[in-house]
Amino acid sequence: xxxxxxxxxxxxxxxxxxxxxxxxxxxVGSEFCQNLLPSVEEFAGVKKRLGLRPxxxxxxxxxxxxxxxxxxxxxxxxxxxPFEAVVNDMGVLHYLRGKFPGKVKPVLGRLLTTDFIRxxxxxxxxxxxxxxxxxxxxxxxxxxxxxxxxxxxxxSFHYPYTLASVTRLCPYRRxxxxxACSRPCEGNSMRLSHPKLxxxxxxxxxxxxxxxxxxxxxxxxxxxVFTPETV
Amino acid sequence: MRTTVGISTLAEARHFLERGADELxxxxxxxxxxxxxxxxxxxxxxxxxIASLAHRRGAKLFVAVNEINTNLNxxxxxxxxxxxxxxxxxxxxxxxxxxxxxxxxxxxMTRILSSLAFAFNSxxxxxxxxxxIKRVTLPQQITAAEAKAIIKNPYGIETEIFFIPRDFxxxxxxxxxxxxxxxxxxxxxxxxxxxxxxxxDYRMPQLDAExxxxxxxxxHKAGAHYLKISRTENFPERMIMFKEARLLLDMLxxxxxxxxxxxxxxxxxxxxxxxxxxxxxxxxxKG
Numbered sequence: 001x002x003x004x005x006x007x008x009x010x011x012x013x014x015x016x017x018x019x020x021x022x023x024x025x026x027x028v029g030s031e032f033c034q035n036l037l038p039s040v041e042e043f044a045g046v047k048k049r050l051g052l053r054p055x056x057x058x059x060x061x062x063x064x065x066x067x068x069x070x071x072x073x074x075x076x077x078x079x080x081x082p083f084e085a086v087v088n089d090m091g092v093l094h095y096l097r098g099k100f101p102g103k104v105k106p107v108l109g110r111l112l113t114t115d116f117i118r119x120x121x122x123x124x125x126x127x128x129x130x131x132x133x134x135x136x137x138x139x140x141x142x143x144x145x146x147x148x149x150x151x152x153x154x155x156s157f158h159y160p161y162t163l164a165s166v167t168r169l170c171p172y173r174r175x176x177x178x179x180a181c182s183r184p185c186e187g188n189s190m191r192l193s194h195p196k197l198x199x200x201x202x203x204x205x206x207x208x209x210x211x212x213x214x215x216x217x218x219x220x221x222x223x224x225v226f227t228p229e230t231v
Numbered sequence: 232m233r234t235t236v237g238i239s240t241l242a243e244a245r246h247f248l249e250r251g252a253d254e255l256x257x258x259x260x261x262x263x264x265x266x267x268x269x270x271x272x273x274x275x276x277x278x279x280x281i282a283s284l285a286h287r288r289g290a291k292l293f294v295a296v297n298e299i300n301t302n303l304n305x306x307x308x309x310x311x312x313x314x315x316x317x318x319x320x321x322x323x324x325x326x327x328x329x330x331x332x333x334x335x336x337x338x339x340m341t342r343i344l345s346s347l348a349f350a351f352n353s354x355x356x357x358x359x360x361x362x363x364i365k366r367v368t369l370p371q372q373i374t375a376a377e378a379k380a381i382i383k384n385p386y387g388i389e390t391e392i393f394f395i396p397r398d399f400x401x402x403x404x405x406x407x408x409x410x411x412x413x414x415x416x417x418x419x420x421x422x423x424x425x426x427x428x429x430x431x432d433y434r435m436p437q438l439d440a441e442x443x444x445x446x447x448x449x450x451h452k453a454g455a456h457y458l459k460i461s462r463t464e465n466f467p468e469r470m471i472m473f474k475e476a477r478l479l480l481d482m483l484x485x486x487x488x489x490x491x492x493x494x495x496x497x498x499x500x501x502x503x504x505x506x507x508x509x510x511x512x513x514x515x516x517k518g
Contacts, residue, residue, distance in 0.1 A: 060403075062377040063352045090327075091354025111349075111406060115326070118299040123328035164412055165402040165422070168372035169436040176374060176438070192426035192433055196414070202426065204433070209402075211412060 002223040006031075006057065006158070008206065009038040010186040011231035012046050019231075020050040027225060029057035031088050031109055032166050032208040034065030035181045037072055044079045055084040056104075058092055060111065060168075064179050066092065077103055086137065088112055097131050110137045110158060111166070117147045125152045135223065139163055144218050154222035161203055161210035161227055171204055189230045203229060232451055232480055235293075235391060236473055237462020239270030244281045247473060248288045255285055256293040256323060256462065261310045263298035265325075265347060265405075266416070267462045275313045282318030291320040295462070297345040299326045308336045315340050323368070324348075330362040346370045346393070347405040353380045360386045367391065368459065371399050375449035382453050391457035392450050394476050396443040396500060397507075398461050401435040417463070418511075444479075444496040451483045467510035475503050 004025035007015060012028045020026070026046040030036035037058070046054040056076065058069065069092065076083060077100070087093045088109035096104045108116065108128070113136050116124050128134070129152070136151065138144050139158035148155055170177050172184035191201040192209075203210040205227070233253035238244045244255055258264035258271030259278060272278050282292045294314055296307055307329065311322055321341035324330060325348045333340070344350060344359050346368040356367060366389040369378055382390045393399070400407065401422040414421040426433045438446075447458075458480065460472050478499050482492060 060349055060351050062373060063380050064377065066352050066354055089351065089355065090349070090358050091352045091356070094358050095354050114406070115299055118301065119326055119328040120301050120304060120332065123331055127327070162412075163406075164408055166406040167402045167435070169401060169438065171433075171436055174436040175442070176372065190428045190430070190433060192428055194421075194424055194426045196421060196424065209435075 001221060004055070004156075004223055004225045005052075006225050006227045007046075007231065008036050008186055009042045010183065011228070012038065012042050012050075014187075014231045015050060017050055020052055023052055023226070025055055025084075025223070026050060026052040027055050027057045027086060029086075030059050030206055031057055031086065031111060032059045033170075033177060033185070033206050034059055034061045034068070035177060035183065036185075036206060037065075037068055040072070040075045040079050043076050043083075047080065053084075054080060055086060055107070057086045057109070058088060060089045060166075061092055066095065069095070073100060073104060084135075093131060101132065106131060106133050107156065108133050108136045108153075110139055110163060113138050113143075117143050117151070121147075121150045125150075128153050137225070139213070141213075141218060144220065148218075148220040155218065155220055156223040156225055157218045157221035158225045158227060160212055162213045164202060164209040164211045166208045168207065170207060177207065187230060191229075205229070232455060232458050232483070234460065234473070234476060234480070235457050236460040236469065237267070238281070239267070239272075239462065239464070239466070241277065241281055241284070243466055243469075244284055244292075246470065248285060248290055250473065251477065252290060252473070254291045254293065254457070255281065256295055257281070258295050258462065259310055259314060261303070261306045262294070262296045263300040263303055263307075264295045265297045265345075267464050270462060270464055275310075275317050278314055278319060279317030282320070286318060292318065293321045293323055293343060294319050295323040295345070296329065297323050297325045297347050299329075301328075304329065304332055308332065308338060311338050311340055321365070324364075327359075327362065334363075341365050343391070344368060349403075349405065350381065351377075353384065356381050356384055356386075356388065360384075360388060364388060366457070368393075369455070370403065370405075371395065372403055374446060375453040375455070378450075378455075379453060382450075382455055389456040390454075391459050392447075392455050394458055394460050394472055395446050395450075396440060396479070396496070397472050397475065399438060399443055401437055440497050440500050441493045444493040444500070445489060447479065447496075448483065448489050448492045451480075465510065468507060471503055471506045471510065475499060 006027040088111035189205040235254040325345040343366040
């Protein structure tokens with residue numbers, strides 16, 4: 001079983017090599033905000049400084065985000081060679097698959113998996129094959145239990161948080177995510193408490209809310225992805 | 232900008248058509264739909280009667296299949312065939328697998344892409360264009376400036392937006408899993424509570440009326456084609472929303488400045504706020 005750590009760009013710079021030892025892969029970027037794409041230096045730094053294989057993480061994107069990605073991907077390929085990209089947007093998936101087959105290996109991100117895992121299995125399997133996807137991400141034990149027997153792909157399992165909600169209203173700027181920002185979310189995850197919550201807290205990290213879940217690895221997970229509360 | 236209104240009964244259909252709705256949409260019990268499923272019609276005859284009523288008034292009727300349930304795919308195909316024969320004009324879809332199943336089964340109904348398919352960029356639109364959509368409902372959390380290329384797409388795909396001033400979630404609809412985690416949505420709204428943090432209180436962001444009215448203004452100016460009043464289970468609330476939407480659209484047709492529209496629109500919203508309070512779902516915390 002592979003072990004990965006999911007990091008925002010600033011976290012990828014802050015993580016100490018000693019804390020990276022148990023992982024072989026570092027996800028860099030964001031599943032939730034297009035303003036958190038890494039720079040070439042941050043992406044390459046993961047390999048150079050931490051000795052981890054970098055994987056690009058991408059969120060739902062507007063055309064502004066896609067344009068940034070169109071510049072970033074060739075630069076990352078030039079600097080680091082072929083890499084894996086966790087994709088959470090259908091348009092981005094088609095762009096990467098069409099433009100960089102064999103160079104950028106798509107992983108189906110959990111925002112897409114949420115729907116795909118509930119779809120017709122024959123369609124899902126054919127979609128995976130057509131898009132060269134061999135790894136599907138989730139944070140749901142129940143979904144994985146149900147799908148792992150019929151889906152022709154390996155599963156990557158996120159822990160210790162399960163996704164509760166995603167927003168494009170920046171929790172820090174309290175407005176729709178602007179085209180450019182100073183990344184006020186970096187290093188500022190928050191524990192939100194409320195008497196209605198059964199869990200101890202709701203974690204706000206970047207522009208997504210999470211609930212803590214049991215951190216046991218799923219028996220069919222080919223990869224475990226750890227998301228730290230902050231680095 | 233034309234109007235599309237969600238309905239759950241024949242009386243509701245009549246109400247909105249008499250007040251100028253251009254299109255109606257509904258759910259059908261044999262097919263999965265996102266929220267308000269209790270208000271879905273149970274028989275083809277009921278839906279057919281509404282389609283006839285709509286057509287007599289020059290309007291259209293759509294049916295939503297905007298949730299995913301593989302076990303119902305055969306029932307969906309069968310239902311859509313019957314509903315098309317009964318006069319339903321288009322189907323609102325989310326599931327790419329279902330597009331492919333409908334192709335294989337020869338169901339040719341006009342396809343509208345649900346906001347729950349998350350068309351946040353032109354490349355996603357391009358993908359679904361390949362699956363034959365004629366219209367896209369934009370997710371709530373994208374601005375007209377961000378959606379410019381989607382609205383002006385080269386495929387002739389029409390765009391539809393929600394009635395943003397009253398129908399705008401804190402989180403992305405379809406990617407908010409509080410319900411799955413058994414915290415519910417309407418009327419409990421975990422998202423509208425005040426949370427404690429070590430550094431003080433926290434509330435999930437909401438946009439103010441001026442910002443939301445500005446977004447509506449921008450979409451109108453950018454050329455979005457349709458304004459949608461969602462199919463909630465609260466009919467009185469929808470009646471007020473439709474009235475409010477018509478007032479705002481009438482104002483937009485007169486081409487006011489953005490500042491004038493948001494100011495005057497704000498007055499209208501404040502005037503109608505009391506009615507919303509009166510008819511809100513019991514226990515609902517409007518925050």
